[in-house]
Each structure stands twice: as structure tokens, then as C-alpha cells.
Amino acid sequence: xxxxxxxxxxxxxxxxxxxxxxxxxxxxxxxxxxxxxxxxxxxxxxxxxxxxxxxxxxxxxxxxxxxxxxxxxxxxxxxxxxxxxxxxxxxxxxxxxxxxxxxxxxxxxxxxxxxxxxxxxxxxxxxxxxxxxxxxxxxxxxxxxxxxxxxxxxxxxxxxxxxxxxxxxxxxxxxxxxxxxxxxxxxxxxxxxxxxxxxxxxxxxxxxxxxxxxxxxxxxxxxxxxxxxxxxxxxxxxxxxxxxxxxxxxxxxxxxxxxxxxxxxxxxxxx
Amino acid sequence: xxxxxxxxxxxxxxxxxxxxxxxxxxxxxxxxxxxxxxxxxxxxxxxxxxxxxxxxxxxxxxxxxxxxxxxxxxxxxxxxxxxxxx
Numbered sequence: 001x002x003x004x005x006x007x008x009x010x011x012x013x014x015x016x017x018x019x020x021x022x023x024x025x026x027x028x029x030x031x032x033x034x035x036x037x038x039x040x041x042x043x044x045x046x047x048x049x050x051x052x053x054x055x056x057x058x059x060x061x062x063x064x065x066x067x068x069x070x071x072x073x074x075x076x077x078x079x080x081x082x083x084x085x086x087x088x089x090x091x092x093x094x095x096x097x098x099x100x101x102x103x104x105x106x107x108x109x110x111x112x113x114x115x116x117x118x119x120x121x122x123x124x125x126x127x128x129x130x131x132x133x134x135x136x137x138x139x140x141x142x143x144x145x146x147x148x149x150x151x152x153x154x155x156x157x158x159x160x161x162x163x164x165x166x167x168x169x170x171x172x173x174x175x176x177x178x179x180x181x182x183x184x185x186x187x188x189x190x191x192x193x194x195x196x197x198x199x200x201x202x203x204x205x206x207x208x209x210x211x212x213x214x215x216x217x218x219x220x221x222x223x224x225x226x227x228x229x230x231x232x233x234x235x236x237x238x239x240x241x242x243x244x245x246x247x248x249x250x251x252x253x254x255x256x257x258x259x260x261x262x263x264x265x266x267x268x269x270x271x
Numbered sequence: 272x273x274x275x276x277x278x279x280x281x282x283x284x285x286x287x288x289x290x291x292x293x294x295x296x297x298x299x300x301x302x303x304x305x306x307x308x309x310x311x312x313x314x315x316x317x318x319x320x321x322x323x324x325x326x327x328x329x330x331x332x333x334x335x336x337x338x339x340x341x342x343x344x345x346x347x348x349x350x351x352x353x354x355x356x357x
Contacts, residue, residue, distance in 0.1 A: 046331075092310030092327035102310050104293060104300050175309060196309065 002042060003028030004076045005240070006249055008098050015249050024100075027249070047075075052213045052232055069270070070263045073210065073222065073230070074239040074256065077203035082114070086170040087199070094176025095197045099123035106131045109195035112179050113137065114167050120200035121145040121153050127198065128158040135192065137162045139184060162192075170197055205241055228259040234270075236262050275332050276312075282336045286316075286343065316342045319353035 001007055009024035018027075032042065043061070051058035056067040079097040081087055087095055096102045099122075107130040113120055116138035122145075127134050136153070141163045143150045153159050162181065169180040171191065178193040205220045215223040215231040221244065222230055222237045230237050238255035240247055280288055293300045293311065306315055306322065314326040316339070324342035326335065 092313060094309050096310050105304055105309055105311075107300070107304070175307070 002032055002044065008101055011100070012249060047209060049209050050213060052210075052235055055234065057235065070234045070266055071236070072256075072259045072263060073207075073235065073237045073241060074252075074259075075206040076240045077205045079199060080202040080204050081199065082167060082170075082201070084167075084170060086172075087197075090170055090172060090176050090197075093174065094172060094195060095170060095199065097199050099126040099198060103127050103130050106196045108132050110135070110193070111196040111198055112167070112192065112194045113198045113200060115200035115202070116140055116143045116145065117200070117202065118145045118149060121149040123198055123200050124159055125149070125152055125156065128156055131158065131196075134159045135162055135194070136160070137165050137167060137179075137181060139164065139166050167197070203240070207241070228255055228262055234263075234266050275330075275335060276314075278332055279336070279339070282332070283339055283343070286339075314339075318346050318349035321349055321353065323349055 003024065006012065006024045007028045011021055012018070012024055012027055013021040015022065015027060022030075036042070043066070045061040047059050048062055049060035050071070051060070051065070052071070056069050057071045058065045058067050059071065060066075103126055106127065109131055110133045111127055111131045112135045113124045113127065114137050115123075116136070120136065120138070121143060124134050124136050136159055138161070143153070145153075164184045165181050166184060167179050168182045168189070170176060171178040171180060176195060176197055178191050179197060180189065180191050182189045205222075207214075207216055207220050207222055210216065210222060211220075213232070214235065217223055222241055224230060224237055224242050227242060228236045228238055236259040238259040239252040242255060243251050276288075276290065280286075291299050291303065293303050293308075303313075308315070310327055312327075312329065314335075315322060316324045316326075323345055326338055326342075330338065
């Protein structure tokens with residue numbers, strides 16, 4: 001999907017040049033048209049492998065190989081999961097990862113948000129516009145989200161906090177009916193009835209296809225020394241893959257620009 | 272999902288397609304919720320007004336077509352049991 005996480009964001013209010021804000025899909029469409037204006041071609045396919053050992057580099061989509069003298073990697077990241085069978089089975093049937101996409105389908109319902117960072121608290125706040133009650137379940141005894149979000153959430157009557165607790169099972173056959181919770185300190189196990197479970201427990205970089213061909217760190221992120229370079233000359237990385245801290249559209253665009261300029265320089269030097 | 276969704280009519284011609292954005296209006300949202308939709312994208316298959324199956328989440332085109340074909344296969348039963356709409 002062109003646009004990745006932005007395409008799933010309902011409203012973008014902090015991208016420069018749009019004083020009234022813009023919807024994620026509209027912003028993506030404008031960027032795509034701009035790139036096409038400069039001759040970019042879009043292939044909506046999933047890269048299944050890469051060949052980076054020699055030039056020209058290759059990007060594989062099943063049997064088909066696309067070749068290039070340089071490669072920019074902007075594969076972003078995906079939501080971390082709890083690793084439960086029930087979570088996969090009930091995905092889209094009460095389990096969800098994007099409040100802005102699906103919150104309005106939970107009007108008047110009770111939703112459990114799992115996590116304690118910025119995205120968990122932001123998603124919990126977004127949900128309160130529709131949901132009747134929001135329970136934020138966090139494995140620690142305090143939020144790791146920024147103060148502004150923590151303050152807003154603490155003052156919100158719809159949000160209730162469950163500390164030191166993990167979700168050990170999501171209950172329900174065809175749709176979510178509840179969660180089984182386990183308190184890490186007391187060992188107490190109990191069930192909370194709910195209609196939805198929103199997972200916001202962090203991100204995993206989409207770098208599986210690059211392992212063994214580029215250096216990655218212990219968390220799976222491609223190692224970069226100057227921001228956008230990689231362990232192989234001519235291959236660059238940008239977007240959420242090399243910005244674990246800010247994860248904004250504007251920072252992703254900034255590193256995309258840096259990667260493009262590096263490609264230009266690299267190709268000019270290679271002649 | 273749009274590009275894949277829009278390719279469906281080429282591959283499965285004997286069905287009618289309707290796209291509904293739950294963000295567009297309260298009516299759309301309520302209709303989705305009445306039919307038990309809890310996530311996007313969800314594809315619901317109806318035959319003679321009967322709900323005969325659903326596909327939740329993203330799929331590659333090939334997989335989507337094959338899953339839809341399986342759902343369409345149950346259509347024979349549906350037609351046998353239903354009164355045609357005039």
C-alpha cells in the first residue's frame with residue numbers, strides 16, 4: 001500500500017504546508033502524484049527478497065527481479081504482537097491496531113488498550129471519542145508516554161488504568177468477548193469482559209528480507225552511521241526504519257530526501 | 272486495499288460490488304456495525320439478501336479471489352432456499 005502508516009492515519013495536523021490539516025490518504029495521494037510528475041513508477045507489490053551482493057542490485061517480487069544501480073529501503077515497521085493464537089484469529093473481529101482506522105466501529109463499547117507508550121495513550125484518547133469505556137492495560141506501574149499525553153489520559157473519565165498486568169488470552173470464538181489478565185506482582189488472574197482489544201505494544205522493523213545482506217542491530221533495525229547509509233555502498237535506508245524516536249511524517253520525508261540526495265551523489269561518483 | 276478490490280470484477284464477474292467507507296457517514300458506520308463489522312477492511316458477501324460469508328483483513332489478489340470463490344460456491348444453496356427479489 002502506497003503511503004504505509006500515513007495512509008492509515010485519518011488526520012495529519014502537523015505536516016508543514018497544510019494549515020488546516022489534511023487526511024492521511026489525501027496527503028499520500030498528493031505525494032504520489034508529485035513523484036509521478038518526476039517520472040516515478042509505482043508497483044504495488046510486496047518485495048519478497050533482495051540481492052545486494054553485487055551491482056546491479058536486485059529486488060525480488062516472487063519470481064520477478066527488478067534491478068537498480070542503487071536501492072533505498074523504506075519498508076517501515078509493523079505492530080508488535082502478543083504472540084497469542086487468539087490474537088491472530090480475532091484480528092479485525094475485535095482485535096485491532098489502529099484507533100484512527102477502526103475506533104468508530106466501537107461506539108458505545110468497552111475497549112481494552114494494551115501498552116503504555118505514546119502510541120498506546122494516544123490511541124486510548126482517540127478511542128474515548130467513541131467508546132463507552134477504555135481500559136489501558138500496562139505491564140509496568142507507570143506510563144512511558146510523554147507528559148502531555150499522560151496528563152490528558154489521567155484526566156479523562158473514560159480511561160481506567162490497570163497496572164502491572166499483562167493480557168494472557170483474548171477470549172471469544174467469532175468475535176472478542178473479553179481478555180484474561182494476569183497481575184505480574186500478585187499473580188492474580190482474572191477476566192475482563194470487552195468488545196475490542198487495541199494492541200499498541202510497539203513496533204517491529206520490516207527488515208526480514210535484508211537479514212544476512214545488510215548489518216542489522218539486535219532489535220532488527222538496519223545499522224546506519226550517518227543517518228541513511230547502510231553497510232553496503234549504494235544501499236540507503238530512510239523513514240521509520242532509521243527514526244525510532246520521532247516517527248513523524250515530516251521526519252520520514254526528511255530522511256527520504258537525504259537518502260535520495262545520497263543516491264544522486266553515489267551515482268555521480270560511480271559515473 | 273483499493274487497487275486489489277478494484278481488480279475483483281475482472282476475476283469474478285458474476286457478482287455485484289459495492290464499496291462502503293465507514294468514515295463517510297453515520298449511516299455507513301451503523302450499517303457496518305449492524306452487520307458485525309469490527310475492522311477495516313472487511314468484505315461481506317450477500318446472496319439474495321442473505322449474509323453468506325465474510326473476509327476480514329488484507330489479502331493478496333490471488334488469495335482473495337480463491338477465498339471469494341469458496342464463498343460463492345455456497346451460493347447454490349442460497350438460491351435454492353431463497354425467493355428471488357422482483
